[in-house]
Amino acid sequence: MSSAKPTPTPRRRASPALIAAKTLVHLLALTPAAILAWQIRAEYLTGSGGLGADPVAEIEHRLGLWALRLLLLTLAITPLRQLSGQPVLLRFRRMLGLYAFAYASLHLAAYLVLDLRGYWTQIFEEIAKRPYITVGFAAWLLLVPLALTSTQGMMRRLGRLWGRLHRLIYAIAVLAVLHFWWLVKSDVREPALYAAILAALLGWRLWKRLRALSARRTAAAG
Amino acid sequence: MSLRDALAVPAREITDEAVYRERRRLLAAFAALPALGLAGCADADPPPAPKTAITPAQAASGFRTSETLTRYEDVTSYNNYYEYGTGKADPGRAPKLLRVKPWTVAVGGACAKPGKLALEDLIKGLTPQERIYRLRCVEGWSMVIPWLGVPLGDVLKRFEPTSKAKYVAFTTLSDPKQMPGLAYPALDWPYREGLRIDEAMNPLTLLATGLYGKPLPQQNGAPLRLVVPWKYGFKSIKSIVAITFVERMPFTSWNDAQASEYGFFSNVNPNVDHPRWTQKTERRIAGTASKLFAERIPTRLYNGYADQVASMYAGMDLKRWF
Numbered sequence: 001m002s003s004a005k006p007t008p009t010p011r012r013r014a015s016p017a018l019i020a021a022k023t024l025v026h027l028l029a030l031t032p033a034a035i036l037a038w039q040i041r042a043e044y045l046t047g048s049g050g051l052g053a054d055p056v057a058e059i060e061h062r063l064g065l066w067a068l069r070l071l072l073l074t075l076a077i078t079p080l081r082q083l084s085g086q087p088v089l090l091r092f093r094r095m096l097g098l099y100a101f102a103y104a105s106l107h108l109a110a111y112l113v114l115d116l117r118g119y120w121t122q123i124f125e126e127i128a129k130r131p132y133i134t135v136g137f138a139a140w141l142l143l144v145p146l147a148l149t150s151t152q153g154m155m156r157r158l159g160r161l162w163g164r165l166h167r168l169i170y171a172i173a174v175l176a177v178l179h180f181w182w183l184v185k186s187d188v189r190e191p192a193l194y195a196a197i198l199a200a201l202l203g204w205r206l207w208k209r210l211r212a213l214s215a216r217r218t219a220a221a222g
Numbered sequence: 223m224s225l226r227d228a229l230a231v232p233a234r235e236i237t238d239e240a241v242y243r244e245r246r247r248l249l250a251a252f253a254a255l256p257a258l259g260l261a262g263c264a265d266a267d268p269p270p271a272p273k274t275a276i277t278p279a280q281a282a283s284g285f286r287t288s289e290t291l292t293r294y295e296d297v298t299s300y301n302n303y304y305e306y307g308t309g310k311a312d313p314g315r316a317p318k319l320l321r322v323k324p325w326t327v328a329v330g331g332a333c334a335k336p337g338k339l340a341l342e343d344l345i346k347g348l349t350p351q352e353r354i355y356r357l358r359c360v361e362g363w364s365m366v367i368p369w370l371g372v373p374l375g376d377v378l379k380r381f382e383p384t385s386k387a388k389y390v391a392f393t394t395l396s397d398p399k400q401m402p403g404l405a406y407p408a409l410d411w412p413y414r415e416g417l418r419i420d421e422a423m424n425p426l427t428l429l430a431t432g433l434y435g436k437p438l439p440q441q442n443g444a445p446l447r448l449v450v451p452w453k454y455g456f457k458s459i460k461s462i463v464a465i466t467f468v469e470r471m472p473f474t475s476w477n478d479a480q481a482s483e484y485g486f487f488s489n490v491n492p493n494v495d496h497p498r499w500t501q502k503t504e505r506r507i508a509g510t511a512s513k514l515f516a517e518r519i520p521t522r523l524y525n526g527y528a529d530q531v532a533s534m535y536a537g538m539d540l541k542r543w544f
Contacts, residue, residue: 040514044514046512047511047512048295053297054507056514057505116518122500125500126500132498182498186304187408
């Protein structure tokens with residue numbers, strides 16, 4: 001902590017408004033976990049915590065859903081910044097991504113510890129046999145290097161490679177939506193909603209890129 | 223046990239453990255009996271838990287099990303009934319929407335005495351019996367439910383099915399006014415299910431009209447539903463309005479929706495995988511304790527009713543006829 005550091009980047013001088021905004025985002029991101037923790041406590045103490053007849057399934061589902069929502073929110077930052085012209089939005093991207101990873105990890109932990117329980121070694125069979133678990137686990141696995149390289153130090157050290165590595169988020173989001181889609185029995189309306197949001201977020205990027213490409217071509221031709 | 227040890231366990235030891243767990247679970251169920259009685263006294267509104275002490279004859283028939291019962295509020299709040307929506311809590315809207323009186327059932331097809339009967343006439347003279355059955359959902363959870371009903375076979379015989387009656391087809395009510403879920407084609411409505419005639423006549427197959435000693439709640443398929451305890455839950459069709467004797471294997475809604483996942487027979491079978499959910503084990507929703515750390519239990523062939531039903535499938539390839 002006390003080791004000599006290079007001159008602080010401008011990023012460190014956060015305005016009170018930004019600190020307040022960040023605190024608010026932290027609180028909002030923690031709210032679903034806090035509500036769930038409260039319900040789990042009630043379930044543990046009295047056997048009825050508002051989690052329904054099958055609390056294990058409800059816990060898994062809710063954690064997974066919030067992981068997906070935060071992932072999509074992370075992906076929404078760039079388009080929102082471009083549309084609004086507010087570069088300050090970028091300051092929230094990393095924390096949202098890390099919260100997505102945290103919820104995804106809790107989701108996986110709930111599956112292993114609460115759902116599979118003593119049969120946790122069954123996980124290998126499940127990953128191999130069930131496509132929806134295969135893609136879900138792959139999504140979580142791909143999130144790990146992104147979370148590990150989310151520090152300023154790693155960012156600096158990896159340089160251009162960092163950006164390329166973090167483009168994995170697109171694949172992760174696709175896998176996460178697929179994971180949801182495949183576990184639904186017949187009513188795909190809910191996963192379809194998330195798929196549509198993801199398509200819009202990725203479509204925006206593709207459109208921007210194509211436009212930039214044609215602009216460059218026009219410039220080169222001119 | 224280390225991971226390597228866990229993977230190297232010989233098959234016979236796995237079976238041993240299953241037997242061990244089973245025994246432990248039974249002991250736990252017996253130990254919980256006095257507690258269940260107490261819970262029944264303390265709570266006046268939810269009906270008291272029926273006595274789960276059973277005679278050896280009842281156990282042999284499969285009609286009753288001494289396993290810990292699922293709570294009434296769990297049986298009635300966690301339902302798959304897509305006519306009211308695909309969420310487990312959606313069928314909670316059913317009590318407000320589904321009119322169960324008057325109710326008529328049309329019985330027809332290959333039988334000598336077809337007819338359209340009021341529910342009361344359909345089961346007239348048959349004394350409702352209490353059956354405590356395990357219910358295993360294809361999604362990997364299970365319950366233990368005290369049903370009230372009459373054996374389906376006793377009802378069917380009154381219509382004098384002919385030799386052409388090889389199967390029995392069932393249809394659920396489909397009235398958009400009473401069932402908002404019908405607006406979305408989650409399944410090919412009306413919901414239809416079917417049994418082979420010998421399955422329908424099996425003494426275990428129940429036409430349920432109640433549970434926990436009370437009339438059947440709407441979300442559980444009031445006023446009349448099937449209970450086929452050795453098959454996955456979706457075979458136990460709810461709110462029946464038509465029963466038809468047919469010669470060929472009838473259309474069934476889940477088989478139509480995804481034939482690779484839901485076969486006509488859909489017998490509970492830990493050895494036949496479902497692409498989405500493991501069928502080797504299940505999460506038992508039962509008892510009054512917190513279900514957060516409920517033990518996963520091994521799923522048994524035919525949901526533990528092999529002694530009563532296995533002979534019907536002798537010689538059949540259960541992997542093909544899943």
